[in-house]
Amino acid sequence: MFIKTVASTPFSDQRPGTSGLRKKVSVFEQPNYLENFVQALFNSLSGVTGKTLVLGGDGRYYNDTAIQTIIKMALANGFGRVMVAKDGILSTPAASCVIRKYQAFGGIILSASHNPGGKDDDFGIKYNTSNGGPAPEKITEAIYARSKTLNSYRIADIDDVDISVLGETKIGDFTVEVFDGISDYVELMKTLFDFSDLKKLFASGFTMRYDALNAVTGPYARRILEEELGAPKGTVVNGTPLPDFGGKHPDPNLTYAKDLVDYMFGDNAPDFGAASDGDGDRNMILGNHFYVNPSDSLAVICANYQSAKGYADGLLGIARSMPTSQAANKVADALGIKCYETPTGWKFFGNLMDADKVTICGEESFGTGSNHIREKDGVWAVLFWLNILASRRQSVSEIVTDHWQKFGRNYYSRHDYEGIDSTAANGLMENLQSKFASLKGAKLGDYTVDIADNFAYIDPIDGSETTNQGVRILFTDGSRIIYRLSGTGTSGATLRVYLEKYEPDTAKQNQDAQSALSDLIKIADDLAGIASRTGMEKPTVIT
Ligand code: G1P
Ligand code: ZN
Numbered sequence: 001m002f003i004k005t006v007a008s009t010p011f012s013d014q015r016p017g018t019s020g021l022r023k024k025v026s027v028f029e030q031p032n033y034l035e036n037f038v039q040a041l042f043n044s045l046s047g048v049t050g051k052t053l054v055l056g057g058d059g060r061y062y063n064d065t066a067i068q069t070i071i072k073m074a075l076a077n078g079f080g081r082v083m084v085a086k087d088g089i090l091s092t093p094a095a096s097c098v099i100r101k102y103q104a105f106g107g108i109i110l111s112a113s114h115n116p117g118g119k120d121d122d123f124g125i126k127y128n129t130s131n132g133g134p135a136p137e138k139i140t141e142a143i144y145a146r147s148k149t150l151n152s153y154r155i156a157d158i159d160d161v162d163i164s165v166l167g168e169t170k171i172g173d174f175t176v177e178v179f180d181g182i183s184d185y186v187e188l189m190k191t192l193f194d195f196s197d198l199k200k201l202f203a204s205g206f207t208m209r210y211d212a213l214n215a216v217t218g219p220y221a222r223r224i225l226e227e228e229l230g231a232p233k234g235t236v237v238n239g240t241p242l243p244d245f246g247g248k249h250p251d252p253n254l255t256y257a258k259d260l261v262d263y264m265f266g267d268n269a270p271d272f273g274a275a276s277d278g279d280g281d282r283n284m285i286l287g288n289h290f291y292v293n294p295s296d297s298l299a300v301i302c303a304n305y306q307s308a309k310g311y312a313d314g315l316l317g318i319a320r321s322m323p324t325s326q327a328a329n330k331v332a333d334a335l336g337i338k339c340y341e342t343p344t345g346w347k348f349f350g351n352l353m354d355a356d357k358v359t360i361c362g363e364e365s366f367g368t369g370s371n372h373i374r375e376k377d378g379v380w381a382v383l384f385w386l387n388i389l390a391s392r393r394q395s396v397s398e399i400v401t402d403h404w405q406k407f408g409r410n411y412y413s414r415h416d417y418e419g420i421d422s423t424a425a426n427g428l429m430e431n432l433q434s435k436f437a438s439l440k441g442a443k444l445g446d447y448t449v450d451i452a453d454n455f456a457y458i459d460p461i462d463g464s465e466t467t468n469q470g471v472r473i474l475f476t477d478g479s480r481i482i483y484r485l486s487g488t489g490t491s492g493a494t495l496r497v498y499l500e501k502y503e504p505d506t507a508k509q510n511q512d513a514q515s516a517l518s519d520l521i522k523i524a525d526d527l528a529g530i531a532s533r534t535g536m537e538k539p540t541v542i543t
């Protein structure tokens with residue numbers, strides 16, 4: 001066949017971050033840039049001959065071009081079949097579901113997640129392995145190593161495949177299958193949640209708004225909420241995936257999903273509000289005039305596991321990323337199960353789920369999910385909440401307030417300083433580390449430092465060690481300040497400061513989180529010299 005080997009020269013910047021390789025579209029548009037990365041990926045996999053590769057993305061700008069290139073390169077590198085989602089629309093959780101269901105060798109997801117899209121914004125590419133989860137670091141590091149020496153790539157000289165029509169195209173022994181990226185996922189949700197109970201909830205007059213932020217979950221949410229569950233048309237807003245997300249920043253948080261937040265805090269607010277991000281793995285949960293912190297959402301879901309039929313037999317364990325609040329630990333203790341603490345990034349949950357150690361996992365960064373797949377899952381979290389609401393018939397605020405009364409409240413907030421100078425950011429982190437020895441036992445305001453360290457993790461399943469995962473200042477009363485630099489940004493550095501304080505006294509649980517944390521916020525700034533080192537008086541995003 002018409003397989004070409006094209007000479008190329010290596011790029012030095014193709015190291016995948018927390019979640020795949022993310023760069024500006026203009027970087028990906030450089031000749032051979034995408035091709036080199038894909039070839040480095042294929043070179044680092046063995047045994048792909050005749051196997052199936054799943055392919056899709058969040059519909060952002062450059063998806064179409066990348067999909068055609070990857071189909072041609074998969075053919076040239078020996079794959080037997082590429083399953084590409086119709087119109088390229090495949091959420092990250094749906095990709096995980098499809099890889100598992102059809103026992104594919106792996107999958108490529110084209111997305112920069114919650115980063116803005118469009119010609120002048122971000123594009124990304126992630127590889128998931130046969131368990132449906134993000135490639136572990138040994139694969140991403142192997143890709144990076146190969147990318148640095150790569151001098152050619154293989155590509156088939158064939159016509160573009162029409163991905164707007166379902167069906168198969170055969171090219172010799174190679175098959176391109178265009179499949180419906182929505183249906184398999186909807187089927188999986190039906191095995192976990194009782195759709196008839198949820199139908200009754202909507203029939204009883206329950207109201208909600210789902211804001212898909214013009215990103216990938218629109219078609220999933222419309223199919224499930226409006227078609228399957230009978231929610232009125234218009235329940236899903238911004239439901240058509242657009243290449244530039246309609247100019248929105250597709251990140252479901254208080255800053256970027258402000259329209260939804262305003263609506264949920266307005267006069268005609270419905271009972272429930274939710275949003276998801278660019279590729280559908282994040283979620284934000286809101287009630288009528290009520291915001292649910294993602295760490296609390298994880299804890300509430302775990303505490304109410306019996307509400308959902310797929311979980312009613314019990315949870316194997318829970319896992320949370322290190323910066324995520326310890327609210328889930330309280331639930332795990334009450335349930336008599338273990339709560340694992342992992343580095344930031346969903347990939348660290350995979351081994352625990354594969355080894356049947358945990359059922360539900362979560363991150364403070366609006367990520368929640370379970371062992372039904374190997375990615376976090378925005379629509380899943382929304383459906384879980386709907387099950388809780390259907391079985392408890394209380395408002396979101398009543399459910400969360402009840403939870404605090406029972407388990408105590410972990411006041412929690414994350415302060416992000418975006419777009420800061422990388423040298424200043426690294427200096428800030430180094431300075432903190434130089435203080436570890438003197439901090440032990442030190443009094444900072446009303447708090448006494450128990451441990452000051454840089455978080456390291458030894459995977460309990462495969463023994464692999466991951467270091468340098470964030471500076472932790474742990475106080476003797478369980479309060480914490482964590483400092484981390486983001487691994488997903490595409491320009492400059494982002495400093496994340498995570499603040500947490502435990503409040504068991506029910507009389508003191510109804511403060512605004514920022515006020516309750518104000519003393520810790522001040523300590524965090526003083527200790528790290530945030531304002532003086534970054535020149536920023538306040539964070540760009542507070543969640
Ligand atoms: C961020 C979040 C992290 C999440 C990742 C991918 O990574 O903090 O929890 O897993 O996005 O969605 P960061 O930019 O902090 O490295
Ligand atoms: Zn995402």
